[in-house]
Amino acid sequence: MLNTETPSQEHAGLDQYPVAELVDTLIADQFNAIAAVQAAAPSITAAVDAAAPRIAAGGRLIYVGAGTSGRLGVLDGVELHPTFSWPHERALSLLAGGKGAMFKAVEGAEDDSKQGFLDLAALLPQANDVVLLLAASGSTPYVLGALDAARTAGALTIGIANNPDAPVAMRAELGITLDTGPEVISGSTRLKAGTSQKIALNTISSAIMVRLNKVYGNLMVDMKATNAKLVRRAVALTRHATGADEASAHFVLEQCDFHVKVAIVVLKCQVPIARARALLAQAEGSVRAALLLQ
Known part of the structure; x- marks a missing residue:
């Protein structure tokens, strides 16, 4: 048996x-x-x-x-x-x-x-x-x-x-x-x-x-903010990763369709959204590698 x-x-x-x-x-x-x-x-x-x-x-x-x-x-x-x-x-x-x-x-x-x-x-x-x-x-x-x-x-x-x-x-x-x-x-x-x-x-x-670079540190940075709860989570993750205040994090996220990866690179590197996306593409989606490229 x-x-x-x-x-x-x-x-x-x-x-x-x-x-x-x-x-x-x-x-x-x-x-x-x-x-x-x-x-x-x-x-x-x-x-x-x-x-x-x-x-x-x-x-x-x-x-x-x-x-x-x-x-x-x-x-x-x-x-x-x-x-x-x-x-x-x-x-x-x-x-x-x-x-x-x-x-x-x-x-x-x-x-x-x-x-x-x-x-x-x-x-x-x-x-x-x-x-x-x-x-x-x-x-x-x-x-x-x-x-x-x-x-x-x-x-x-x-x-x-x-x-x-x-x-x-x-x-x-x-x-x-x-x-x-x-x-x-x-x-x-x-x-x-x-x-x-x-x-x-x-x-x-x-x-x-x-x-596959879906995580930065231990942060879930490639999530879909499809409801109010997840929007709040995206803001919190972005703030945690960058040290930005809530208003700044929310503003940048709004500009990049609440893509946490992009917002992190924008805020940490102080670059435009298009540049942040290009860095992430060059780094095969790795936030850590993208930050080193700037």
């Missing part, structure tokens, strides 16, 4: 726990998710090292999964645009059962390896694409079908599973095993197995974005 499916021996009487003990038990088990991701850090590092150059060369991030794993992939990809201004068309997700499966389980969809192959192939994968294949069991047919299509096209494949020696990790070019073990509620991989996948995806995509 898979580790993720094996009944936990620690909490056989879970249904009899008082609420406070039940809550403490469920929370405490989540720390095992963190430990599993930490143990996989070398594999995650290798994945980032392999993926970043391909994405920098124009590749896409493509997430593939079923059920909880698939939904976590959708979430990670969707959040890249507001966080890093990453183009929607370069963060794609395939979920067994289609878009409707995001909100309602589509029974049997995960068992269709042929559909996984066809869905991935329909995206016309290229050599610079990075395909993240998620399966807690590590053997979901839909995901393995997509893996075959990605490998056939020469895309980089990264298999993420929660069981050792899982097919998706073994057959992918790079495998990441998040060995979270039995769940408190036996077999419910939406618990710590899902948490570990969320952490791993956050880490991989965020590290890639840092390598």
Whole structure:
């Protein structure tokens, strides 16, 4: 039996726990998710090292999964645009059962390896694409079908599973095993197995974005200020990076369409907006490098 499916021996009487003990038990088990991701850090590092150059060369991030794993992939990809201004068309997700499966389980969809192959192939994968294949069991047919299509096209494949020696990790070019073990509620991989996948995806995509110069220091400087909250955040980030007062930061941001990177270079180098944009282009989007060019 898979580790993720094996009944936990620690909490056989879970249904009899008082609420406070039940809550403490469920929370405490989540720390095992963190430990599993930490143990996989070398594999995650290798994945980032392999993926970043391909994405920098124009590749896409493509997430593939079923059920909880698939939904976590959708979430990670969707959040890249507001966080890093990453183009929607370069963060794609395939979920067994289609878009409707995001909100309602589509029974049997995960068992269709042929559909996984066809869905991935329909995206016309290229050599610079990075395909993240998620399966807690590590053997979901839909995901393995997509893996075959990605490998056939020469895309980089990264298999993420929660069981050792899982097919998706073994057959992918790079495998990441998040060995979270039995769940408190036996077999419910939406618990710590899902948490570990969320952490791993956050880490991989965020590290890639840092390598693509989407961050200055530890500041999120390539965000989209699409609402009042994000406008305030853009002003705060610009002030923090430059030491400018609120009025000056807001004024410059208004002139450059609230692009924090540009505002930082304008204020720190005291150059016109056009010059700041040219410096950033010359520095391949790196604020730090652009400041050194002036």
